[in-house]
Each structure stands twice: as C-alpha cells, then as structure tokens.
Amino acid sequence: MLNKIWRYSHFYLTVSSFLFLLLASITGSFLAFEPIQEKLQPHYIENAEDVSVAQLIDTLKNKYNEVLDIEVDKNYFVKASLFSLEEAIDGQFYINPFNGDKIADIPRKGAFFEFLTNFHRSLFLKTPGRVFVGISCFLLFLIAITGLLLAIKRQGGFLKFFLKIINDKSIQYNHVALGRLFLIPIIILALSGTYLSMERFSLLPKTKAIVTQQESVFKLNITFSKFPIFKTITLKEVKKIEFPFSTDEEDFFILSLQDRELEIHQKTGEIVKTTYYPITKILSVLSFNLHTGSGSIIWSLVLFISSLSVLYFMYSGSIIAFKRMRSKTKNKYNANQANFVILIGSENGGTKRLGKTLQQSLLKAGKKVFLDDLNNYKSYPAIEQLVIITSTYGDGEPPSNANLFLTKLQQIKIIKPFTCNVIGLGSFSYSKFCEFAKSVQRQVVLNKQIIVPQENPLLIHNQNYNAFRNWVLEWNTSLNLNLEIPKELSFIKPKETIFKVVEKQNVIDEYAETFKLTLGSKKRIKFVPGDLLGITPPNETSERLYSIGKNSNGDLLLSIKKHSLGICSNFLNGLKPNQELKGTIQKNKQFHLPKKSKQVILIANGTGIAPFLGMIHQKKNTPKTLYWGTRTKISEELYKSQILEALQKKTLQTYDVAFSKEESPYNYVQDIITRDEKNIVKTLSTGGTIMLCGSITMRNGVFELLEKICFRNNLPAFETFKNKGQILTDCY
Numbered sequence: 001m002l003n004k005i006w007r008y009s010h011f012y013l014t015v016s017s018f019l020f021l022l023l024a025s026i027t028g029s030f031l032a033f034e035p036i037q038e039k040l041q042p043h044y045i046e047n048a049e050d051v052s053v054a055q056l057i058d059t060l061k062n063k064y065n066e067v068l069d070i071e072v073d074k075n076y077f078v079k080a081s082l083f084s085l086e087e088a089i090d091g092q093f094y095i096n097p098f099n100g101d102k103i104a105d106i107p108r109k110g111a112f113f114e115f116l117t118n119f120h121r122s123l124f125l126k127t128p129g130r131v132f133v134g135i136s137c138f139l140l141f142l143i144a145i146t147g148l149l150l151a152i153k154r155q156g157g158f159l160k161f162f163l164k165i166i167n168d169k170s171i172q173y174n175h176v177a178l179g180r181l182f183l184i185p186i187i188i189l190a191l192s193g194t195y196l197s198m199e200r201f202s203l204l205p206k207t208k209a210i211v212t213q214q215e216s217v218f219k220l221n222i223t224f225s226k227f228p229i230f231k232t233i234t235l236k237e238v239k240k241i242e243f244p245f246s247t248d249e250e251d252f253f254i255l256s257l258q259d260r261e262l263e264i265h266q267k268t269g270e271i272v273k274t275t276y277y278p279i280t281k282i283l284s285v286l287s288f289n290l291h292t293g294s295g296s297i298i299w300s301l302v303l304f305i306s307s308l309s310v311l312y313f314m315y316s317g318s319i320i321a322f323k324r325m326r327s328k329t330k331n332k333y334n335a336n337q338a339n340f341v342i343l344i345g346s347e348n349g350g351t352k353r354l355g356k357t358l359q360q361s362l363l364k365a366g367k368k369v370f371l372d373d374l375n376n377y378k379s380y381p382a383i384e385q386l387v388i389i390t391s392t393y394g395d396g397e398p399p400s401n402a403n404l405f406l407t408k409l410q411q412i413k414i415i416k417p418f419t420c421n422v423i424g425l426g427s428f429s430y431s432k433f434c435e436f437a438k439s440v441q442r443q444v445v446l447n448k449q450i451i452v453p454q455e456n457p458l459l460i461h462n463q464n465y466n467a468f469r470n471w472v473l474e475w476n477t478s479l480n481l482n483l484e485i486p487k488e489l490s491f492i493k494p495k496e497t498i499f500k501v502v503e504k505q506n507v508i509d510e511y512a513e514t515f516k517l518t519l520g521s522k523k524r525i526k527f528v529p530g531d532l533l534g535i536t537p538p539n540e541t542s543e544r545l546y547s548i549g550k551n552s553n554g555d556l557l558l559s560i561k562k563h564s565l566g567i568c569s570n571f572l573n574g575l576k577p578n579q580e581l582k583g584t585i586q587k588n589k590q591f592h593l594p595k596k597s598k599q600v601i602l603i604a605n606g607t608g609i610a611p612f613l614g615m616i617h618q619k620k621n622t623p624k625t626l627y628w629g630t631r632t633k634i635s636e637e638l639y640k641s642q643i644l645e646a647l648q649k650k651t652l653q654t655y656d657v658a659f660s661k662e663e664s665p666y667n668y669v670q671d672i673i674t675r676d677e678k679n680i681v682k683t684l685s686t687g688g689t690i691m692l693c694g695s696i697t698m699r700n701g702v703f704e705l706l707e708k709i710c711f712r713n714n715l716p717a718f719e720t721f722k723n724k725g726q727i728l729t730d731c732y
C-alpha cells in the first residue's frame, strides 16, 4: 500500500512540475559552470585565503593613502576600495593580498549568466514566477524523497540499499542505479533552493541575532597590524572589513566574518561588540553556496552532473510510466461471466503484457475471459480455468499487486472447483528464482477445490516470450481451444519493405512440396538470421510469419512447405523471379545465435533449416554443429552448396543429415543426437546452446531424448537448461 502511495506521489509530482524541472535542470546545468569560470579568472591568486588580516592591512596601509574597505568573495578574490594620489590605483579593484598590487578591475557579471540566472529564478515572470519556481523546487524535493523510498523498497530494505543492484539491462536499472548516485545531491539542490525561496518570501521563522558588548578597558594604543584579532584571523573567514570613518574613537573597525560581525576599537584593538548572526542567516549562506556551487569547482561539477541526471530521470521515468500505463487492464467480460480468469502479479508491467496477449488470444477464439491483478482475487462463479502469471520481487517476494493473494486464497471459499496453471517470471540473476510463483503453486496444490495439472509451475527467465508461447500452444492443444497466439510480442506494427524475388527453387522429388525463395531488396535491409518475415497474401488480412536465413550476398532466404489449402504458401509458390512482394521484418531476439555461447548445436527438420542457413555463416569463433532431418537426398541438394561453403570457411564445424524417406543410417535427427550423445553432454555442461527449428513433433521428440540424456549422464534436469536459456526453440 505504502509502495503504491510513494509510486503515485512520485509520478504525479513529476508530472505536475515536469516543465519547470526540464527548464530548471537545463539552465541549472549551465549555471553550474559559473563558479568554474569564475575560478578560472586571471585574478585568481593561489592560497590567498591563508593571508592574515594583519598582514593585508599592513601591506595596504604602506602602499595606499587610505583604505576604505576590503571584501573577500567566495573564491577568495580580494576586492578593495582604496584612495591613492596616483589615479591608476585609486578606486575599487581586485588586489593581490600578498603584495597589495592591483591585479584587475571589477568585471561586470557576464550577460549570459545574468540572463540564465534570471530565467532560472523567475522564468522572467517576476514575483509570480519566483513563487512558481519555489513551489516546483519543493516538489523536486518530494520527488527525490519518494524516489529514494521506492529505491529502498526495490532493493529490499534500507540495509540493502547500498548493495549491488542486479543489472537486468532494463531502463529501471539505469533509473535506480543513477538515482542511488545522484539522489543525495538532488535532495540538497532542491532543499537549498526551497530554503532560498522561503527566505525571499519571508517565510522563515524570525530569529534574533545575539549581541555581546563590552567597554574598552585598555588605554594602550597599538598599531592595526598588531591587533591580536587581526593576527589570528585569515581571509578564509573574512567577508568584509570596513575601516573607521574617522580617527574618532567612536568609529570602529567592522569585521564581518562567516558567522558573526565584530566591532573593533581602532586604537586598542579590543573587540567591543560581537553580533552572532541568527541561524537562518547562516543557513541562507550555506543554502546559497550549496545551490550554486559557489566557491567549489568540485561541488559545481557534482551539481552540473546532477542537473543533467534530472533530465535523464525525466526521460527514463517517462518510459517506465508509459510502459506501466500501456499494461493497464481492460476487460470485455466481468468476473462473474468469465470461464477463463487470468490473474497477474507484476511490478513493472512485463508480466501483464504476457497476460494481455493470452487474454486477446482467448477473446479472439470467442472465450469469456477476465484479467485482473492477483490482489483482486475473489470468488468467480463461472470459472473453469485459472491462469496465474506472476513475477517475483525484492528477495523472493511478491510484486506489489500480489502481496495479498496468498491470504485471500486461504480465506475465500471456492464455490465451483476449477483448474489452475501457474507461470512464474523471474531472473536467474536472483538467488530466489521465481520464488513467489513457487509459493503460489505450493499453496494452490494444497487446496482440494483446485485441480493443478502441472506438478511444477512453468518458470521463465527474462520474460522469454517463446517459452510462454510454447506453454500456451501446449495448453491450447490439451484443451482444444483453437487459440492463435502471435509469434512476436509486439504492439507496434513493423514497417513494410518491398522485396524482389531473386531466385525460386523447387524440390523436385516425389513429394514436390518444399521450395526455397531468395528475396532481395533495393534498400539495404537490416535483419539477423532467426528474425521473422511477415507476409500478408493479397486480399487477406492475417499475416503469416516465416523464420528467415541469409545468404552471403545479404539476401533473405525462406524455406517453405506448400500446403494444399495454404493461402500464403501457395501465393509464395506462385511468385516468379523479379516479381515484387511486400513484407515486414520482425525482430526475434529470442532466436538469434547467442552472443557468448562457447558451442552451439543447431537442430532442424524440414523447412526449419531456413534460419540456420544464415547462422552457419555467423560468428566464426563459436563452434557450430548442424543436424538436419529432411525427406530425400534431392531436398538436401537445394541447400547443400550453402552448407558446404560454411564447412569450407570453417564457420560450421560438423554437419549431419537424416533422411526420413531414404535408405539411410539415420532417419530422424533424434538418431543422430543419440549417436552424438557425448557432444550433447559436452555442450550442455559447458554452458553451450542447443537451438531447434522445425515442427512441434520434432521438438517434442528431441526434448524427450534430451531429458533422457541429461538423466543418463547425471546432468542437472533438462528443465534447468531450458530455464537457463541454453535451449532455444522456434517451432510451429
């Protein structure tokens, strides 16, 4: 609940001050350079702050006819008002405190910084602008605090706040990791800005200065440079020294320091009055320095980076919020009507996207489905199937919309028994992989009114859509639901490209069912073997997807099986060289050749060879094996030149083929796998990858075999390799 409050506050506060934050952080990041450029002025004198007041006064008295006052700014530049008979050294200018020489005239504040400062303070709107800026600055403080609380919660508690954040390459990771670095400076920026605004509008409590006074008792006159107070105080502490107006004893030296003001007897050097500034004034100076970086190059740089980081937070925060909003639930049927209920446990919306995809598929198939958060679990009068899809957060904890579910499950009486499947989303980077989904499964199993067909929940690493899709396909088959589930999880329709048929080759054997299509394009098209080509045949609305390979010219390769009633395959079969067609390239990252795998085994049957025709030419340093099951030797001929080329170039190390309709030592890929059991074991145990493309029947057969191989060779269960992402499939 608290988490929700912080999250909503964080979001709405940011939205309400978005424009100001944008302008303030842009102008603020430029203004952070002002102290830096000041320090780089030629009149900067190193160690000026170590000169004592006595030394400075002595020097000036000897060099000039009269000294009126001396000011020391935050950079320890010493400005003096001096009277001299020589015109060139009469007036106010910067001096070298070591020898009293004039070193520079006092420049006007740079027009650029003056413009920016005004804009930053009031947006050129005078008092109303200042009020608005002050409020927004306070909102920034609240945004930073709520952000801090959210980051603490995300890390699993205050004590874990500074522990390593697991990099799941998400924008949330950047948001939190940068937040941890810059939240403190941003809080300081916001707080000091708020303080300055409050002071400007007299909103600070009234505090009085403390004054101590004493009579002069010494009668002995001493020279200024011998005054004990002048000897002990250096320019580091001094803001201003005003010299006595006349030689009258009633006129004193006025020495303004950082925290107090002293009046000093001009003859005896005694302190006759000390005025301690009120705390509000001291805080005001501190706030000014902290907010502007005045006097410190390092702090100015921190402020500069922090201001830029605010811009990044606004960008990353918008993307996170947008993703969450996109995953908002809409239902066509209500909880009482639905036969299918999908309950979601999700923190950042990834899991919800999967749930919504399933919801859409069920709706398209004419089923009554209801999607909701796990926390809203209740009694569903018409329920037949419950699908729970949940992520895990913190350290094995439920996401924030699922923390009440287990209690509710115990309390709410089930009127009508139903079947329940649990799917967990998590990441191997966390020690408690999908722990919450496992807890849900344990509790669901205990309930006598719930039928749980799967002994273990399906656990998915890194939101692997393919794993989820495969589960849906199996569930669909077991319940005969007639579902269509998209091959890609994408809401944005990809751009269409015009392709030209470069070559079309048919397999001329007794089956004459498959053909190879090579497509080129005028434009350079970016794709990776394993991506998908979407084709919508003329006068059709639904798109068919084909896994694509690549030849050495960069052309796109398709391997297609004709189906007598298949509209798309027959349309493609009717194409002639040079004919044009439209298609969309769709990224299919889950089925790309892994970047880092030590060894890869590619297993295909039939037209599933297509993506591998490209992969066998990729990544020379990854040893590859290709096992392919096809019908006849003639069908192999169509692809052989490409496979031989890869073997020659040594981008493919081993190739073996099984012919299902020929006299052959091997009829199915499973036969070759059984022969090469050692290669399989070595690949799995050294972290290598096995990729499968082709029919679901082939996939099921190979999976069964791999399970046995794992068991026979004392490897971890096959499921573990699947979960680790070592088994990649693109089957249909």
Ligand SMILES: Cc1cc2nc3c(=O)[nH]c(=O)nc-3n(C[C@H](O)[C@H](O)[C@H](O)COP(=O)(O)O)c2cc1C
Residues within 6 Å of the ligand: 154, 155, 168, 172, 345, 346, 347, 348, 349, 350, 351, 352, 391, 392, 393, 394, 395, 396, 397, 399, 425, 426, 427, 428, 430, 431, 432, 433, 434, 435, 462, 463
């Ligand atoms: C702070 C944090 C803690 C996480 N803790 C776990 C965990 O303990 N176990 C796990 O398997 N996954 C953990 N994950 C991974 C998420 O469960 C995973 O990224 C999931 O896909 C997120 O789904 P969602 O976008 O629906 O929230 C954690 C992720 C984050 C950001």
